[in-house]
Structure formats: C-alpha cells, structure tokens
Amino acid sequence: MHISDRAILLATLCRQMYRATAREEVWQVLLEGVFSVAAADVAVLYQLDPDGNQLYRLLSRGVSPPPAQITIPHYLLHDLRLLRRPLQFAPGQQLAPLASALIEAIWVDYPPTSVVVLPFCEQGLVQSLCVCGWSIPITEEHVGILQFLADDAMYAHAKLAHAGHTNYGNGLSPEAMIDLTLLYTHTLDQLLEAALEQLIISGGAAAGAIYLYDDVTHELHLQDVKTHPNAAALATILRQLWQADLGRQCRYLADSLLRSDHEVAYQVSDPSPPQELAALHTFFRTYAIHGVLSIAILVGGWQAGVVQLVPWPGRGFSERQWQWLRLLVRQVGVAIEHSRLFEHLRTELDRAQAVVETTNDGIIMISPQRQIVMVNRRVCYFLGLAEHDLKGRSYDDLLLLFGRVFANPARLTFWLSQLLGSETDRAHEEFQVVWPKPRRLLCFSAPVVDRREQYLGRILIFRDVTREREIEQMKNEFVSTVSHELRTPLMNAQGSLQLLLGDAERGKPGLVPNMPAKARELLQIALNNTNRLLRLVNDMLDIAKIERGQLQLQRKPVAPEEICQSAVDNLSSVARQHDIIIDVAIAPNLPLIDVDRDRIVQVVVNLLSNAIKFSASGQRVLLSVSPDQAMVRFSVRDWGPGIARSDQEKLFKKFQQLDQSISRQKGGSGLGLAISRELVELHGGRIWVESEVGQGSTFHFTVPLAKVQRLPISDQPPLVLVGADRHPLVTALQAEGTATSGWEMIVRSPAELLTMLPERQPAVVVLVHPENVDELLLRLRAIPLYQMTPMIVVGDEATGRLPKDMLFLAEPISTEQLIAAVHEQIISPKPLIMVVDDDQNVRLTLTKILQRNNFRVLSVSGGEEALSLAVHIRPHAILLDLRMPEVDGFEVLRRLRANPDTTTIPVVVLTANDLGPDAPTHASALGANGFLEKPVSADRLIAALTSVITRNEEHYE
Incomplete structure (x- = not known):
C-alpha cells in the first residue's frame, strides 16, 4: 500500500473508532485496520480473565479460527499483566518464555512466520491482547502501525467508559478529544501549535510547552510555548518557565520523565526542593503556581516527546485531569506521526517526480482502467504534445494521438493491445516517429506492481535511439567496406606471395627458382603480415556478425575427434615453426556433439594458436576431450607463463591483451577469445580458464551432445546401465547376468544417471524401484544419450503415467525374468x-x-x-x-x-x-x-x- 493511502486509511479508522458507540465496534474497526493497513494474515482478540490465567477469544479474522480459550502458565501471568509494549517475535528464534507460551497455545502445528502481540491496559494492567500473524517477515513499520491502531482503540474505550459523566470540571470536555482528529490535516508546525493550544484550553491550563525528541542528536528540543487566550496579563510571566535558567530546569523535568519510562509526572511546589530545581520551585511559590505537569508523547509505543502544562495560579491539576490529558497527548502523538508520514510522503513524491522529470527517457503510465495516470516532460517533447494532452486521457485518446506521431501506428496499437491484456509480460519494440521530428524510439513496456504484487498498471518507457541507429549504420557500412575493400586485396596479396614463395614442406616450389635469401626473407615477412591483417579483418567481420545477430549456426552431429583432427591439421605447420609439439588426448567412445563444425574448429584453433604463441620453444601443448555430464569438454593446456587471477576476467573481452609487448611481437587482434566465448555460448556451452602464474594455463569449453548417438562398435559388448540404490535384484543381476549374457553392466544410483554419463550409448537402461519415477524418466529423456535408449522400470505396481515406450515389470520378479527382459530389449528392441x-x-x-x-x-x-x-x-x-x-x-x-x-x-x-x-x-x-x-x-x-x-x-x- 502506498504511503499516502496508508496515512489516509489510518486517519479514517481513527475517526471510526472515535465515533463508535460500543466496545465491540471499536474491536471490529481495530481488526479491520490490522488487516487493511498492517497487511496481517491472521488476527485474534483475547480477553484476560481478571481472576485466573485464562484468555477468552472475543473476535478473530484469518484462514482458520484460533482456539476459543487458551491457558497461560501461572508463573508467566505476572509478566503478561505488566506487558506495556508490543511483543514481536518469529518462531524458530530464541523466544522468551511468554512468547513461547503464546505461540504454542494459539498455533500448535504451523505458526506464522512473524507474530506481534499488542497489550491493552486499563488501570495499569493488561486486560486484553490482540495477537497478529504474518506469513512473511515484517518490519518495524508494521509494528508502529499496530501501535497507532492500539492507541486509537484505547482512547476510544476510555471515551466510551467516561461517556456517562456530565461534570467536566476545570474546563475539560470530551468534544475536545473529537476535535483533535482535525489535527491530521495540518503540517507538523501547524499541528504542534494547534495541539498545544487545544491542550491548554481543554485541560484548564494557564500555559504549556511541547518538546520533540530528535533521533539524530538524542535530545529534546523545545518546539512551541503558548499561554491561555485569557491569560494575557500573565503571559510574560508564564513564558519565563521555558526561558533561560528556568527553561533548562523544565527541560530537565522532561528529560527525567523520558528516562523514567513513565508516562506522566507532576512536579508540585516544594519548600525544600533539590538544588538543581531550586529556582523553579521559587518561581512556583512566588506566583502561587501549584506545579508543572509533564506528559510523555507516545508514538508507536515509544516516547517521542513531552508536553508540559502549568495550571492557573492558585489552582492545580486533579488526577482525573491527568488521565484525560494523558489520553489527549496520546492522540497528539498519533497525529504527529501521521503528520510526519504525510511529510515523508510529500518528500518521497517530490523526489520521485524529480527523478521522473529529469530522466532522459519518456515515461507514460497506464492504469488498469486504461487511463493515463503519469507522464513526464521528456515524452511530451518526443511526441510534440503538452502534459494536459496526455495526463488523465483514456487509452483510446492516446491511440488517436499516436496516430499522427508514429509512422506505423497500427503496428504500435497491435503491440500495445497484446501487452495491456497481460499483468506479467515485458517487451520492447522499436518505432519510427514522423512528427514533430523524425526519430527512432525504443519502447519498453512492463507491468507496475506494488510490494504485495498488486497490479497497478503498465508503464511505457520511450528511449531515443536515433543517434545509436545512425552510429550502427555507420558501423555496418564500415564493416562492409572492410569486407569488400580490404579483404579481397589482402587475399590476392596472400595468394600471390604464397605462389612466389611456394610450400617447401609439401614439396611445392615457388614461381621464382633460386630466389636470393634476402628477397625470400622480405617476402616471408610480407606474407606473415598479410596473414596477420587477414586474420584481423576476419575477426572483425565475425564479431560484427555476432553482435548483429546475423551469425547462423549450421549445427549437426559431429564426432569430437573430427574437430580435433581438423584443428591440429590447421596448425601443424605453425607448431613446427615454433618448435611446439601438439599432443592430443581423446577419451574413448565419446558421444557425438551437436555443433557447427567449422565454428567449433575455429574455437579450438584460437585456443591452440594462443597456447603455441605463449609457449617457449621445445614445449608441448595438450588438446584433450572428455565427457562432462550432458556435455563434452574440450581443454587446451600449455606450460607457458600463466595468467594472474586479476587478469583472467579480462581475457574474454574484446581487444584485451594482457601483455602488449608480447602481443605486438607475436601478433594478434585481441578478438580471438571474445569470438570464442560468443561462439561457445551460441552453442549453449560455456568457456573458462584455469591458470596460475608460472604454472601455465588451461582453457576449457563445453558443447552439448547431439540428439542421437552413433551405433556401438561391433566388437564391444552391449552396455546395460542400471539405476538403483542397493537392491537385492541388482546384486543377483550383476552376478548372473554379466557372466551368462555377455553384456557389460554399470550400476549407479538414479541421481548419478543424470550427472555421470557413460562413455558410450547404453543398449538398455534398467531402473529398479526409483523414487519420483515420472520426474526421473522425464529428465533422463532430456539427455541426448538416453533419448533413443530402451528403458525398463521395475516397481511394486504399474502407474498409468509411465510413457508408452517404457517396459514395466511388476514385483515380485525373478532374476531370470529380468535377464530375459533385458536380453529381449538388446536383441529385439x-x-x-x-x-x-x-x-x-x-x-x-x-x-x-x-x-x-x-x-x-x-x-x-x-x-x-x-x-x-x-x-x-x-x-x-x-x-x-x-x-x-x-x-x-x-x-x-x-x-x-x-x-x-x-x-x-x-x-x-x-x-x-x-x-x-x-x-x-x-x-x-x-x-x-x-x-x-x-x-x-x-x-x-x-x-x-x-x-x-x-x-x-x-x-x-
């Protein structure tokens, strides 16, 4: 609930309580406030037996009714009757005995996550309790709201209790209390002035002052001093009480009241006062003043200030006046807190409005009733409209305005109509504006919800991306220029240089026989730099395609060893030139992978070329491939200088080269690892590095398995994969089946079947008494290695939800029967x-x-x-x-x-x-x-x- 709505509702509930004609009506309004303002899930009012330890239920609201009667242990009854402040606790934490007793008595099995107990006192003792529960953790704000409601309820009860009295001595009348509800509409300064004046008049006082406690300085500050309108002749004298030395002594009385934790203190004239108050008591005797009455201002159960009142000379305050004034001051405290809430609300609204107005994006908010409830200046600028043209208009009016602003309003209307029908969807779309100025606007739309997930409407955020699109167009044109104007001549230069030099390793002579050594050296330098430039151009083209989403993967099942062979062949001559040996270690019977062959070869080549580049002459580089759960992992290991941990995060960013001197010497664009990361992630895998300085580096990346796998090699026995947790049938199957049937058998727990994949395609999977069989089968079928594998489920009874392509065998079943079923699936699946x-x-x-x-x-x-x-x-x-x-x-x-x-x-x-x-x-x-x-x-x-x-x-x- 918004702060303004909460404050208004609190004031409304307060008025309802004051106008109540019976105690039951007050309790009903209290419970309504507990649910509507404090958002409780359950609440119950209990009346304490004055002569025993029983609590009797008066009213309750919530999912299930709490006990009609509960018992509090006798040894806790004293603590309960002296409870003054809200008691807040959460089950599962270390609880006080009283808290534990209340929890166990009201909620035996499933207590709420948060519980607050509000005490209601009469004549200094607890007479009633309001117990509130929430299913979520709550804040101190909730407790403060509850205390406001409790204070209102106590005042309303006191008003009802004294409604029959007709003698309002000393000028005190119940109408004065009702008038205090008007204080909710004042600002804080006006509120304090009005409250103090009414307390003086209604309480029969000659003068008074009000202090507020500053939470920052932890001190009381005098806010206002007033005298009775009829005490003009005494005003100058009475004001002296809160000035100079007398003012310090009055503040001392106020400080003492807060430290004592009492609510009221009446300091009367004393012929032999303490030394620190001597001047004050001399003043009392000089002007025949009976004393000064100090009353603590309570806000949410906490002391927030002090009101001091001085009677007319020759008169005093009766105890009845104390009690009525105490209730009045309580209401002043509630009004002060409400005023602070309104002030906080205004501040927050001003801050939020300032942020909305100063943002560079245009904002429109549409309510659930399809009314425009918020716009900012920026959107008015984008659309060439005034605020009054938008705010308060209907959605249909907005569409009419869009019709003259956007180039394709029909597309925008269709897009918005789909979103307005949903309370959850988020989306963004780009539109062309033709008036008042051509521009491109990126519109983002999302639902607006409050803290309780209540739908408040939908927001439209318009961002001007005109300049970004112009830059993007320039970038695309530049890439196109690179492609046509640089790549083609570079390839021609590369080809010409290769023809001139030939390929001595493959026995292909160049076009110029007996070329001088110096000329060959210069041509080789030119060829190396041409190759370097061509790699840079290709890298830039690749990264541009990836960023524009134009790179299309041509995925198909590929053997991992084929990837390795292509990459090694590609770099064999480079490795020989650097005197580096490339070792390859491929795990046997690896499953097929679902990849774009050329792109994954490109990744492996990038990693291998980096490993060769940063390895010393005579070292080796290891390319290994192994299964990794539902993926296949490629790893490239070198024994070079290694990479510091602080630098490892930079590796996969564009144009990042950790050692610029080596990069300039060895060559490189700084794009290879960035491209590799993008390509791997496009395949659904991930790439990372493990390295220690001086120990070398290992780069890993994973790619997914293909949907289906290759047939088993003819000379391998069929693989039977059993998922079970220590079942006698599995032990017998291991002992007899493997020896007599000629298949290979692996036993794993059902959970391990999902994480520890076999190295080759199983002929059949046997599940023996698996838990949550439906979920397990669904997850197994999602793994490519198991997609086409026949499956046998052994259990106590068949379930109708098993897939039709599963074979179910009901217990009891013999080992021979299970072996026969497995054999049948292998031979004739x-x-x-x-x-x-x-x-x-x-x-x-x-x-x-x-x-x-x-x-x-x-x-x-x-x-x-x-x-x-x-x-x-x-x-x-x-x-x-x-x-x-x-x-x-x-x-x-x-x-x-x-x-x-x-x-x-x-x-x-x-x-x-x-x-x-x-x-x-x-x-x-x-x-x-x-x-x-x-x-x-x-x-x-x-x-x-x-x-x-x-x-x-x-x-x-």
Whole structure:
C-alpha cells in the first residue's frame, strides 16, 4: 500500500473508532485496520480473565479460527499483566518464555512466520491482547502501525467508559478529544501549535510547552510555548518557565520523565526542593503556581516527546485531569506521526517526480482502467504534445494521438493491445516517429506492481535511439567496406606471395627458382603480415556478425575427434615453426556433439594458436576431450607463463591483451577469445580458464551432445546401465547376468544417471524401484544419450503415467525374468521410427500414435537433419513428408538410397495429396516402400509401418 493511502486509511479508522458507540465496534474497526493497513494474515482478540490465567477469544479474522480459550502458565501471568509494549517475535528464534507460551497455545502445528502481540491496559494492567500473524517477515513499520491502531482503540474505550459523566470540571470536555482528529490535516508546525493550544484550553491550563525528541542528536528540543487566550496579563510571566535558567530546569523535568519510562509526572511546589530545581520551585511559590505537569508523547509505543502544562495560579491539576490529558497527548502523538508520514510522503513524491522529470527517457503510465495516470516532460517533447494532452486521457485518446506521431501506428496499437491484456509480460519494440521530428524510439513496456504484487498498471518507457541507429549504420557500412575493400586485396596479396614463395614442406616450389635469401626473407615477412591483417579483418567481420545477430549456426552431429583432427591439421605447420609439439588426448567412445563444425574448429584453433604463441620453444601443448555430464569438454593446456587471477576476467573481452609487448611481437587482434566465448555460448556451452602464474594455463569449453548417438562398435559388448540404490535384484543381476549374457553392466544410483554419463550409448537402461519415477524418466529423456535408449522400470505396481515406450515389470520378479527382459530389449528392441515433417503439430500427433503402439520415435523437422541422423542411428523405418522447405522429401529419398549406409532403411511417405497424381509413382521410383495420404487412420499407419519393417527384416535375414 502506498504511503499516502496508508496515512489516509489510518486517519479514517481513527475517526471510526472515535465515533463508535460500543466496545465491540471499536474491536471490529481495530481488526479491520490490522488487516487493511498492517497487511496481517491472521488476527485474534483475547480477553484476560481478571481472576485466573485464562484468555477468552472475543473476535478473530484469518484462514482458520484460533482456539476459543487458551491457558497461560501461572508463573508467566505476572509478566503478561505488566506487558506495556508490543511483543514481536518469529518462531524458530530464541523466544522468551511468554512468547513461547503464546505461540504454542494459539498455533500448535504451523505458526506464522512473524507474530506481534499488542497489550491493552486499563488501570495499569493488561486486560486484553490482540495477537497478529504474518506469513512473511515484517518490519518495524508494521509494528508502529499496530501501535497507532492500539492507541486509537484505547482512547476510544476510555471515551466510551467516561461517556456517562456530565461534570467536566476545570474546563475539560470530551468534544475536545473529537476535535483533535482535525489535527491530521495540518503540517507538523501547524499541528504542534494547534495541539498545544487545544491542550491548554481543554485541560484548564494557564500555559504549556511541547518538546520533540530528535533521533539524530538524542535530545529534546523545545518546539512551541503558548499561554491561555485569557491569560494575557500573565503571559510574560508564564513564558519565563521555558526561558533561560528556568527553561533548562523544565527541560530537565522532561528529560527525567523520558528516562523514567513513565508516562506522566507532576512536579508540585516544594519548600525544600533539590538544588538543581531550586529556582523553579521559587518561581512556583512566588506566583502561587501549584506545579508543572509533564506528559510523555507516545508514538508507536515509544516516547517521542513531552508536553508540559502549568495550571492557573492558585489552582492545580486533579488526577482525573491527568488521565484525560494523558489520553489527549496520546492522540497528539498519533497525529504527529501521521503528520510526519504525510511529510515523508510529500518528500518521497517530490523526489520521485524529480527523478521522473529529469530522466532522459519518456515515461507514460497506464492504469488498469486504461487511463493515463503519469507522464513526464521528456515524452511530451518526443511526441510534440503538452502534459494536459496526455495526463488523465483514456487509452483510446492516446491511440488517436499516436496516430499522427508514429509512422506505423497500427503496428504500435497491435503491440500495445497484446501487452495491456497481460499483468506479467515485458517487451520492447522499436518505432519510427514522423512528427514533430523524425526519430527512432525504443519502447519498453512492463507491468507496475506494488510490494504485495498488486497490479497497478503498465508503464511505457520511450528511449531515443536515433543517434545509436545512425552510429550502427555507420558501423555496418564500415564493416562492409572492410569486407569488400580490404579483404579481397589482402587475399590476392596472400595468394600471390604464397605462389612466389611456394610450400617447401609439401614439396611445392615457388614461381621464382633460386630466389636470393634476402628477397625470400622480405617476402616471408610480407606474407606473415598479410596473414596477420587477414586474420584481423576476419575477426572483425565475425564479431560484427555476432553482435548483429546475423551469425547462423549450421549445427549437426559431429564426432569430437573430427574437430580435433581438423584443428591440429590447421596448425601443424605453425607448431613446427615454433618448435611446439601438439599432443592430443581423446577419451574413448565419446558421444557425438551437436555443433557447427567449422565454428567449433575455429574455437579450438584460437585456443591452440594462443597456447603455441605463449609457449617457449621445445614445449608441448595438450588438446584433450572428455565427457562432462550432458556435455563434452574440450581443454587446451600449455606450460607457458600463466595468467594472474586479476587478469583472467579480462581475457574474454574484446581487444584485451594482457601483455602488449608480447602481443605486438607475436601478433594478434585481441578478438580471438571474445569470438570464442560468443561462439561457445551460441552453442549453449560455456568457456573458462584455469591458470596460475608460472604454472601455465588451461582453457576449457563445453558443447552439448547431439540428439542421437552413433551405433556401438561391433566388437564391444552391449552396455546395460542400471539405476538403483542397493537392491537385492541388482546384486543377483550383476552376478548372473554379466557372466551368462555377455553384456557389460554399470550400476549407479538414479541421481548419478543424470550427472555421470557413460562413455558410450547404453543398449538398455534398467531402473529398479526409483523414487519420483515420472520426474526421473522425464529428465533422463532430456539427455541426448538416453533419448533413443530402451528403458525398463521395475516397481511394486504399474502407474498409468509411465510413457508408452517404457517396459514395466511388476514385483515380485525373478532374476531370470529380468535377464530375459533385458536380453529381449538388446536383441529385439522396440522398432525405432524416424518421423520427418516440418509441421510441429503433425510430428507431435504422429509421435503419440506411434508410442501408443509400442514404437520408439525420433522426431525431425527437416530433410538435411534427417539425412545426417539416419547414418548414425539406422532407424527401423522412416515416415517421410514430401513437401518440406530447403531439402524436400524427394531429395531425401534420392540421397538415402544413394548412401550405402542408409539404402536399406524402409521409407513410408506420408504427405498431403497436393503434389499431383504422379507423386506416388515418382516416390516409388526413388525407393519409397509405401505411400500414405494425409489424413490417415492410426490403424492404417501402424499396419503400413509394421509391413515394411517385417518385409525388410525377412529380406535381409
């Protein structure tokens, strides 16, 4: 709730309490305030038995009603009756005995996160309690609000208790208390002046003063002194009490009251006073003043100041007047705090408005009712409008104004209409302004919510990006110039120099035989610098493409060893020139990775060339590849000078070279590692460095696995992966299955299956009594290595939520039965169907149909990807759509049949009948084994696939 709303609601609740005609009505208003202003989740009012230790419930609000009666231990009853301040505590912390007793009595099982107990006292003893609870941690602000409400409630009760009295001696009347509610509308200075004047008149005093406590200096400061309007003749005399030496003694009385922790002190005339108050008492006797009454101003349960009142000469204050004045001063304290809240609100509003007005971005806020509730000067400047043209207008009016400002208002309207229907979406879009001045505005839109996640509307922030777009255009033009005007001549120069010099390592002579050594040296320097310039140009082009989002990755399954071989071949001559040996260590049976081959080779080449550059002659560089959970990790290790930890963060930033002298000597643009990081992150991996000064450096990066993996090598036994936590069935399976069935078996816990991947494709995965089997299977299928792997689940009873392509075996089951099931999955797994269709909805429907009929399914969206995957996984059949972009179904058929590795895979065409009558004949001529037209029934689809798979197996047996 906003500060202004909270302050207004507090004042409203205060007035409701003052106008209450019964105690029950006061309690109802109190609970309303606890929920609406203090945002409590539960609250209960208990009445204390005056003669016992029982608390009886009066009223409650919340999710579930608290106990109607609770008991407080006798040894805590004294502490409860003397409770004066709010008691705040949180369950789970070290609690006082009284706090623990209340918590356990009211909430046996699930106590709130935060609890506050408000005591209500009459005649100095606690008579009632209000216990409030929150599900979240609360601040001191909540406690202060509760104390305000409690003070109001106590005053209202006192007013009701004295409502029957008609003798208002000494000028005191209940109407004066009601008039104090008007003080909420004053500023602090006006409030103090009005409050003091009313206290003097209503309390029958001749004069008075008010002090406020300064939280910074920790001292009382005199704020105002006033005399009764009828005491003009005595005004000069009475004001002396708060001046000079007498003023210091009166302030001493006020300080003493705050230190005593009491609420009221009445210092009367004494013929033998203490030395520090002698002058004050002499003044009392001289002018027949009975004494000075000091009353503490309470704000939120804390003493915030003191009011001092002096009776008329020859009169005094009765105890009844003390009590009424004490209640009046309490209300003054509440009013002071409310005034401070309003002042704080005004300050915060002024600060927020200043920030909004001085920001360089244009701001518009639209309320949930689609009204414009906030604009700043900048947006008026952007749109060529005045503030009154926007603020307070409806959303429809705003759209009309946008119609003459933006080049394409329809696009802006459509974009905004989608966002206004959501309370969560964030988005940004760029628009062209044509009036009053052409410019480009980037509009960001987000929901506005308060601390309680209540939706307040939607904000539109307009940023002028005209200059940025002009610079970007200049940059693009510069890059284009580099590409055409520098790259082409550099490549020509490179080629010419290479032809002149030849390649002695490969036995290719140059065009100039018997070239003088000096001339060859100069040409070689020219070639080296040409190569350096060409690398710089290529790096700049790459980083520009990445930043513009124009770099498209051509991803496909690639063997990691192929990446390593290409990178090493690329740098072999450079390594020989620097007398560096490149060692390669590749873990066996690594899975395929899903990467753009050329781009990952570029990353490895960058890392290897850096390692060679910073290694001394005769050293070696190690390129290693290993599995890393659901990724594959490439590592490049050198034994060079190493990199300080403070410099490692700079490595992957553009144009960062840690040792400029070496860089100038060795050559380099400072872009290689920045490009490498961008390329790795585009693949979904990460790159980092481990290095110690003097110990060398190791650069690592990871890339994801491909969706499907290559077939096991023929001379390797099938791998059975078992996920279980110490089950007797697994022990028997290890003892008997491995010895008799000829497969390799690995046992891991279900959690380890997700993090410790095997080095090759499992033939089958067996899960024995896994916990949360649905979630585990979902996470396993998300890992590419397990996507096509048959799975067996052993459990107590089947669940209807298991995927259809899982084999479930219910306990009890013998070891022989489990071995037979594993053997069946290895020898004759469920047929694997590759579905190739560019329509995602069609793929999803076909996948569900096939899985329901005991097929495994691999879904592919395009022809190129299907051709690449078919070589590795060899599906039992392919279900192929003909009409696809780029590589259509006819081309897929032709290339499948032309490749010896895929020529025997059955293909069933499933396509729409919109390719003409010759489509079936053409598909059959290219090698299709079946032709189905969309839509097709599930029975006919399954029958066609079963038929071609069976014929194919019989043909090749």
